[in-house]
Amino acid sequence: MSGRIPIQVTVNGRARAFEVAAHHTLLEVLRDDLQLTGTKECCLVGECGACTVRLDGRIVDSCLVLAVEADGGEVTTVEGLASDGRLSRLQGAFLDEGAVQCGFCIPGQIVAADDLLRRVARPTVGEIQEGLAGNLCRCACYGQITAAVAAAAAAEAGAR
Amino acid sequence: MHAFSYERPATLARAVALLEAHGPEARVLAGGTDLIIRLRDGSLAPTVVVDLKRIAELEPGIREADGRLVIGATTVMTDIAADARIRRRFEALAEAAAVVGSVQIRNRATLGGNICNASPAADTAPALLVHGAVVVIAGPSGSRRIPIDGWFVRSGVTTLGRGELVTAIELPLPAAPMGSVHLRRTRRRGHDLASVTLCCGVDASGVTRLAYGSVGPRPVLAVDATGVLADRDAAPDARTGLLERMLAEATPSARSMRASPDYRLAMLRVLARRGVDIATARLAAAEGRR
Amino acid sequence: MSAGMSAAAGAAPGAAPGTATGTATGSGRVGDSPRRVGGHDRVTGLQRYVADLHLPDELHARLVTVPVARARIVTIDASAAERVPGFRFVMTAADLPQPMPRFGPQFRDRPVIAVGETKYHGDPVAAVAADTRDAAEEAAGLVRVDYEELPAAFTVAAALDPAAPLVQDPSLRPNDPLVGTNVLREHRVGWGDVEAAVADLVVEQRYTFPMVTHFAIEPHAYIVAPDGDGIAVWSSIQHPNWLQKVLAELLRLPLSKVRVHSPDPGGGFGGKQHTKYEPLVAFMALRAGRPVRLVLTLEETFQAVRRAAAEVRVRTGFQSDGTLAFQDIEANYLIGAYADIADRVVGKGSYPGCGPYRVPAARILARSVLSHTVPSTAFRGFGNPQVNWAVESNLDEGARALGIDRLELRLRNLARPGEAFIPFDTPCDGQWEQSVRRAAELIGWGRPLPAGHGLGIAVGIKSGPTTGLSYATVRLLVDGSVIVFAGTSDMGQGARTVFAQIAADELGAPLDAVTVVMGDTAIVPYDQQTSASRSTVLMGNAVLAACREIQGKLRAMAARLHGLDEATVMVDRGVVRLPERELTILEVLVPGLGRLGGELIGNGEMRKDAEPDHPLGGSAAFFEFNCTAVEAAVDEETGDVTLVHYATVSDVGKAINPLQVRMQDEGAAIQGLGHTLMEHYIFDESGRIRNLGAIDYRIPTSLDLPLEIVSEHVENEDGPGPYGSKGMSEGALLCVASAVGAAVRDATGVAIRDLPLTPERVWRALQERP
Structure with a gap:
């Protein structure tokens, strides 16, 4: 197969069928073809995590996944985390704890943090730091991001 | 990134046929965490990329069979690090898998990819050497198995032939408990490529297996069958001398920017001493649990 | 601790990272910590950075x-590139006006594109x-450039x-008398007579500071479109008005025909202050007659912006009681191939090199040394951390030699409020001793430590802006909501929130009824720049x-x-006070505007004029002051440094938003740990950057933090900004290396004078320990 390849992907809950170039990454297709620009481009070598999305239940660096690899899969981007325009608990916690400065890394941070909380309901500080170590923040809000994830987990537990 | 054609074979036979037909013009895509970086930087420019992830025979997974733990080549690091059998029986491998990149990377990077890249710094290589892994290969003339000790040739080169691909990595289940540990040196605490990797395994008979990487063109295995290294009561000079001989194959490159050769060699010794201590303690703990 | 000291935003000592107490609270008045303005779009992915924008x-x-x-x-041969489907054209020096247009904030030395020769790895041809x-990518890869490598200089020694x-x-x-050398300029400042000064002890050492890059997570991005008889530009730039001026001059257009849009940058840190590739993209867009976009890769940002490396020799004279006799500083900053703003960085960064101390005699000589490396530019701290590392480390050497406690030595020499510690500049404008004592208290200075642990303490000071000009327009609409127009760039420091809080407080509007418009030179009044921690003070005062x-109009x-009688009416923080009663703003505004409605418009200007005879062209609007104290543990077998406790205390005058103050201080501290512990460019013999990209240029991750970090700030409302605020956000970066290095020295007994303190460097120093 070369040229444009037809794929079907469920993106943020919506089934979509479109064609992609074999050498285009999931990141490029999300941003350029689907105009989902919340997912950010930075290092392109899987180091910074700005392009983090959830693919089939697991977070990945979308710069290191070819779009064709997602064929038949389910992708969740930052745009899929707020429902009906309402911020998720986690998104609110990021604002309350002061975890957002320039904001460029934040979509990746939030997708990664959301994944962590799906796996571990009440993560320790160490687990949060490890779970988000693949997301660089040059404003270095790491303490605040950790606090936000812990606060969201605590609020979630309180709500249950 | 250069354009290429993409193949997604459904069967092992088809994959082998594609790889045989295209030879060096084809590259295998498993997790993609190394391949896609190299496609983008232009250091690889294949005409065909063969994605292994839809091959029925290559479903990722870990199963026990005939006294072996069989890890499918496309099994990702996250699953290896989390597997209860690996954590219990092959602790060093679980530890090695847990430090390959970030969560995002470990969710994609496969064990098969890690050994096929044959980076001298590959984190899983020392643990596979210590645990006596066997590489299961499919190719044009059928399947073959080779011990991991005969797998790595030099950086980026293995004994894999044209048309061949790795289908699984097997670990013989040890009859007696073994204590093992994976240690590494990096430039920061956050994820990083290792400037020294080391795995130490000590079994109940006193045999110590040391494997180390990132200090030469390929990872090295050295075995002390005398029991001296694991014997805390042995003369310190004897243990030190033995360790020196076991680490003698380390020949770090002066060209690397990640660490200088003398630092790597010094750290190799630090990690080896710490590794023997930790593995011995783990063995004792495991025996205590029995 | 004085009544003015605030611990409200700091974590309790002993708290684990991430369990700190600062959270968004309050209605958004001054002194509250509301959620950041613009935060919603940043957590939902809706925020549009330049690379997210597309033009038809x-x-x-x-x-x-x-x-x-x-x-x-x-030669440059594009024949293969031309065959790529979709190729439009290639732009080289030959395609640009002759002579080649050049630009630069200090010297017009930078060509739009390399002409004749390249001068650093990454200089586009x-x-x-x-x-x-x-x-574009494929075609660029097919452009064949035949080149002949030329001798080059990549270090201070080679360049000199x-x-x-x-x-x-x-x-x-x-x-220029220096024309035959690679010294772009020398900066000399001093007072007293260093040669004649008598000291009981003289300590002389040489220190080096590495070349590091900004690594904003948003790579720089530019779009330029022909726009009628002018151009429209989108750039992730900190100084949109300066860019407008540069482009207008290069293209010979009136300012009004260059419209610069500057969406909030995704991190700037100084690296996005000045014009880089906008002129190139503008010439391309004019040639194409269509919009042209250029989004840099992260690697290309390493080749566009960096901090100057430095070699600093310090000779410090002490009296036996620890008082300073003199400082003699010679700093060679390795700037890049084009000057950019680097020479200003050298002059302004070295100027307060003696620190916040009473020094009877001082001599500072700083050189801007050109080299065949990436042009260095402004970077948070603006040339100060380099000299601070040397001078503060040298103070420790002296204290040890004299047997005086390092904290005590600093307190003994620290300038007191009102003291002209730099004789011809703004006197000491804070109760600096409070910050120092608090940082020492937070770290537990003087307590016994486990083996292998050590303590370090250091102070940092930086001159605020020396000139400034900011205009703001505020519109109070008929329903009481407010629009603020301010030309500051909010690149994460939170200026948008601060201005909204000021307007909300002054005009009695709820914070969510205030809109702050930035980033469009066709709409927003002029602002000189977003730099030097100026915006809260300068633009803040303009907004105020x-x-x-408007309050005057309401009266x-x-x-x-x-x-x-108008004189009997007061308007104070959202309330209109009449002699007999109080009214809300709306109770005056609505009847006052009458049936046609409309609005009240206020304009504000904040100007700090140049002082031609001043060595920096102007005295400091304020000083940023910080004290950092650290406990480090060193693994002597491996050289690993673990920061066990970390305390940073800044004098901010007044925290308009305490949570944002804390975010800035902790962020600056952790960013500073980069050049302290791990970051540096590595070159090969051809001057090629070997660690180009995120794999081998390491910056701190969430796993590289101090085990505990505590930030506090001192508030005495003694600054020139609104409500007594001072600029902040660079202060906490100034002395990170000095404090950490001192702690490592204390833990090991070995002084390391080169950064970064990588495990290998620490290990090597320990091997060489006598």
């Missing part, structure tokens, strides 16, 4: 470079325009060698003045409505 019909540009630093460009990003190749063409500064003008309105 746009072309994609890609740079072409050669893999060495300095090379003569022999050509740029390709194509219909798609793929085509009399036989060194000259970086800058001598014709660019014909009458605009609000006060007149209230007086008219109620038949009062």
Whole structure:
């Protein structure tokens, strides 16, 4: 197969069928073809995590996944985390704890943090730091991001 | 990134046929965490990329069979690090898998990819050497198995032939408990490529297996069958001398920017001493649990 | 601790990272910590950065470079590139006006594109325009550049060698006495007589500071479109008005025909202050007659912006009681191939080099040394951390030699409020001792430590802006909501929130009814720049003045409505006070505006004029002051440094938003740990950057933090900004290396004078320990 390849992907809950170039990454297709620009481009070598999305239940660096690899899969981007325009608990916690400065890394941070909380309901500080170590923040809000994830987990537990 | 054609074979036979037909013009895509970086930087420019992830025979997974733990080549690091059998029986491998990149990377990077890249710094290589892994290969003339000790040739080169691909990595289940540990040196605490990797395994008979990487063109295995290294009561000079001989194959490159050769060699010794201590303690703990 | 000291935003000592107490609270008045304005879009992915914008019909540009630093460009052959489908054109020096247009904030030395020779690894020799990003990338890869590598200089020593190749063409500064050298400029400042000064102890050492890059997570991005008889520009830039001026001059357009849009940058840190590739993209867009976009890769940002490396020799004279006798500082900053703002960084960064101390005699000589490396530019701290590392470390050496406690030595010499510690500049404008004592208290200075642990303490000081000009317009709409127009760039520091809080407080509006408009030179009034931690003070005062003008109109309105003498009406923080009663703003505004409605408009201006005779062209608007104290543990077998406790205390005058103050201070501290512990460019023999990209240029991750970090700030409302605020956000970075290095020294007994303190460097120093 070369040229444009037809794929079907469920993106943020919506089934979509479109064609992609074999050498285009999931990141490029999300941003350029689907105009989902919340997912950010930075290092392109899987180091910074700005392009983090959830693919089939697991977070990945979308710069290191070819779009064709997602064929038949389910992708969740930052745009899929707020429902009906309402911020998720986690998104609110990021604002309350002061975890957002320039904001460029934040979509990746939030997708990664959301994944962590799906796996571990009440993560320790160490687990949060490890779970988000693949997301660089040059404003270095790491303490605040950790606090936000812990606060969201605590609020979630309180709500249950 | 250069354009290429993409193949997604459904069967092992088809994959082998594609790889045989295209030879060096084809590259295998498993997790993609190394391949896609190299496609983008232009250091690889294949005409065909063969994605292994839809091959029925290559479903990722870990199963026990005939006294072996069989890890499918496309099994990702996250699953290896989390597997209860690996954590219990092959602790060093679980530890090695847990430090390959970030969560995002470990969710994609496969064990098969890690050994096929044959980076001298590959984190899983020392643990596979210590645990006596066997590489299961499919190719044009059928399947073959080779011990991991005969797998790595030099950086980026293995004994894999044209048309061949790795289908699984097997670990013989040890009859007696073994204590093992994976240690590494990096430039920061956050994820990083290792400037020294080391795995130490000590079994109940006193045999110590040391494997180390990132200090030469390929990872090295050295075995002390005398029991001296694991014997805390042995003369310190004897243990030190033995360790020196076991680490003698380390020949770090002066060209690397990640660490200088003398630092790597010094750290190799630090990690080896710490590794023997930790593995011995783990063995004792495991025996205590029995 | 004085009554003015605030611990409200700091974590309790002993708290684990991430369990700190600062959270968004309050209604958004001054002193509250509301959620950041613009935060919603940042957590939902809706925030649009430049690379997220697309224009119809746009072309994609890609740079072409050669893999060495300095090379003569022999030929550029684009014939293979032209065959790529979608290729439009290639731009080289030959396609630009002759002589080559040059620009630069201090010296017009930077060509739009390399002409004749490249001067550093990454200096673009050509740029390709194509219909798609793929085509641009492929075509750029097919442009064949024949080049001849030329001798080059990548270090201070090589550049200062009399036989060194000259970086800058001598014709660019014909009458300069330094023209035959690679010294762009020398900066000399001093007082007293260093030669005659008598000291009981003289300590002289040499220190080095590495070359590091900004690594903003948003790579720089540019779009330029022809726009009628002018151009429209989108750039992730900190100084949109300065960019407007540069482009207007280069293109010979009126300012009004250059419209610069500057969406909030995704991190700037100084690296996005000045013009880089906007002129190139503008010439390409004009040639194409279509919009052209250029989004840099992270690697290309390493080749666009960095901090100056430095070699600093310090000779410090002490009296036996620890008082300072003199400081003699010689700092060679390794700047890049084009000056950018680097020489200003050198002059302003070295100027307060003696620190916040009473020094009877001082001599500071700083050189801007050109080299065949990436042009260095502004970077948070602006040249101060380099000299601070040397001078603060040297103070520790002296204290040890004299047997005086390092904290005590600092307190003994620290300038007191009102003291002219730099004789011809703004006197000490804070109760600095409070910050120092608090940091020492937070770290537990003087307590016994486990083996292998050590404590370090250091202070940092930085001159705030020396000149400034900011205009703001505020519109109070008929329903009481407010629009603020301010030309500051909010790149994460939170200026948008601070201005909204000021306007909300002054005009009695709920914070969510305030909109702050930034980033469009066609709409927003002029602002000189977003730099030097100036915006809260300078633009903040302009916003405040605009609000006060509206308050004046409200007073007149209230007086008219109620038949009062205007002098008896007061407007104070959202309330209109009449002699007998109080009214809300709306209770005056709505009847006052009458049936047609409308609005009240206020304009504010904040100007700090140049002082021609001052060595920096102006005295400091304020000083940023910080004290950092650290407990480090060193693994002597491996050289690993663990920061066990970390305390940073800044004097901010007044925290308009305490949570944001804390975010800035902790962020600056952790960013500073980068150059302290791990970051540095590595070059090969051709001046090629070997660790180009995120795999081998390491910055701190969430796993590289101190085990505990505590930040506090001192508030005495003694600053020149609104409500007594001072600028902040660079202070906490100034002395990170000095404090950490001191702690490592204390833990090991070995002084390491080169950064970063990588495990290997620490290990090597320990091996060489006598």
